[in-house]
Amino acid sequence: MSTTSHPRFVSTNTTCRYPFSKAIKHTYFFILLFCFATNSYAQWADSMIIDVATIRYHKSLYKQSLFLSRPKNQVPDAGIVNLPFKLSPGTYLPHDLPGNLIEQDCFLKFVVKNTADTAISVCFTPGSYIRTITLFKSQLDNIPGTFARLPDSLSTDKRFAGVKQLQLQPHEQAIYYCRFNFVRTNVSSLAPRLVMHDYLQQWRISQRDRDNLLDVFTYTVSGILLFMIFYSLAVYIQSRNKEFLFYACYTFLTCSLLFLKSYLNVSASAFNYFYEEYLDFMILTASVVSYMVFMRKFINSKEHYPRLDKYIHFACLLLIGSSIVFSVIYFFTDWYIFLNILENFVIKQFFFITGVFFIIYSIKKKNTLLNYLAAGNASLVVFSVISYIILVTGWKFVKADVASIFNRALFYYEIGLVLELGFFLSGLAYKNRRDIIERVKERERLKLENERKEFEKQMAVMAAKQEERNRISADMHDELGSGVTAIRLMSEIMKSRLKGDVVPELEKISNSANELLGKMNTIIWTMKSSNDTLESLIAYIRAHAIEYFDSTPIECRVQLPALIPQAEVSGEKRRNIFLSIKEALNNAMKHSQASQIHISISTNDKWLMIKVTDNGVGIDADKLRRFGNGLSNMRRRMESIDGSFKIESDKNCVLTFEAPI
Incomplete structure (x- = not known):
């Protein structure tokens, strides 16, 4: 056939x-x-x-x-x-x-x-x-x-x-x-x-x-299809997409159909007779079935287009069943008329109906990939209809030259194949571009998802740390604080019972208890997560400074910013800043011989700056060596939180502390 x-x-x-x-x-x-x-x-x-x-x-x-x-x-x-x-x-x-x-x-x-x-x-x-x-x-x-x-x-x-x-x-x-x-x-x-x-x-x-020009054109189309076979296999090897195996099968069968048609033309061999009677129709049907299976997998019709998927599945089963009926009639009877009707007036008409259905369905869906494939199918359907009309009616486009290539049905079928192949490659390029974009989006989504999970993990760790800090601070306040307070009270009771008799050891116990209680309160304040704010840090420094110089001849003034930003300051950072300021106040009390101390606190969106200024004797090189450990401790603490510490000593001593917030 x-x-x-x-x-x-x-x-x-x-x-x-x-x-x-x-x-x-x-x-x-x-x-x-x-x-x-x-x-x-x-x-x-x-x-x-x-x-x-x-x-x-x-x-x-x-x-x-x-x-x-x-x-x-x-x-x-x-x-x-x-x-x-x-x-x-x-x-x-x-x-x-x-x-x-x-x-x-x-x-x-x-x-x-x-x-x-x-x-x-x-x-x-x-x-x-x-x-x-x-x-x-x-x-x-x-x-x-x-x-x-x-x-x-x-x-x-x-x-x-x-x-x-x-x-x-x-x-x-x-x-x-x-x-x-x-x-x-x-x-x-x-x-x-x-x-x-x-x-x-x-x-x-x-x-x-007589068909020399048609043979040249057929061999050219066969070469293009051969290239597509290699291309499809290469894509399969690289991506393992099984649909390209079916497309390679489709192009191989179509290439074989065209090549054998030209190569065996007018040959009187038994194989050519078998090919014309039976094999060419079987190859054509198998190529259509392969293309339909490829189409289902290529557009993932089972998931995205279930109605189209059911129709294509039904069409594949019908074509396979028709091929079996055709084979039984061919091998077990001498009928020709029924075979011709089954091939040219049943199966090929069904090819046409299937192509038209796919084109209409694709146009209604308004999907770009489907539109590319529909355009290719439309080209193949139109030129196949022209080929079919020439076969059935013997119509001639060039009546003056009956041997013209334009009067050959195969020529128009091959034009349809070439156009269909061109639209398919365009659709494939569009699909590859779309897949690349989707893969990039998916990678970004996974990246954001991983970052979110990592952030949530860090937040959980921080929450656990905060909870543990709160628990420890509560335990210290409830257990150690009450114990130290009891020691201090008992030492004061013992001093009052002695009625003026001074016991140096008892005085040391009382002072040590007071100092220990102050240090413990500082640690508790540092560890408590509710105090992790810039406002809490500034308020705590001010309260400590006022209380520290309250019973001394030194007048302490604290200048606060008009507006304190809502910023979070970790316990580690609060602790180092406070201890540095505390060390500076302690040195001023012991060595500056000052009558006034001025603490200036200023902030912006990124930095906290604290200046401690006194009107004392200042710091000379000898004092720097004598008190080097205290100054180095302040510098070390500030640098550990990416801050800075500097000393200015001219008439007055100015200590400047800067820390990021």
């Missing part, structure tokens, strides 16, 4: 238009029948006899042969001579041959003579795609008595299996009968012809050269 087209000519048995011409034709027909019935050479019309000596290259026999068809295997060889042959119907070229002739045994009868003085060999062919050609020969003066089958060893021409060889001796006249069967394909033709023995090879070449 073929996908290509050949020229179609008007048969020579066209009905006459006028009664007089019709009467003449009928009279001539009955005279010929009478001549054949008498089996006499003398009564055979001279115009029906072919003189092989006058044939230069080849000669058509459609006007000089009689034709008959009968159901298969009903006419024995001996009964051929008695068949009521009629005038040949003319030339049935591809796609013209009636289906009933393909299902029957066909017979041809013609008379040849050799007027030359030497023997002549000619080759006879009933047409193209002919199977089981059998020749019979008899002498004109005694047809029944000399009727005999020509053995294959004498009539077979090894150069071309589609012809039979005739050997005519000098001045010999003979009548030949031919029994033959057509291959079950719509490209079979009835075109009886004699070809000179020496010209057979050139005649075969001329037969192929």
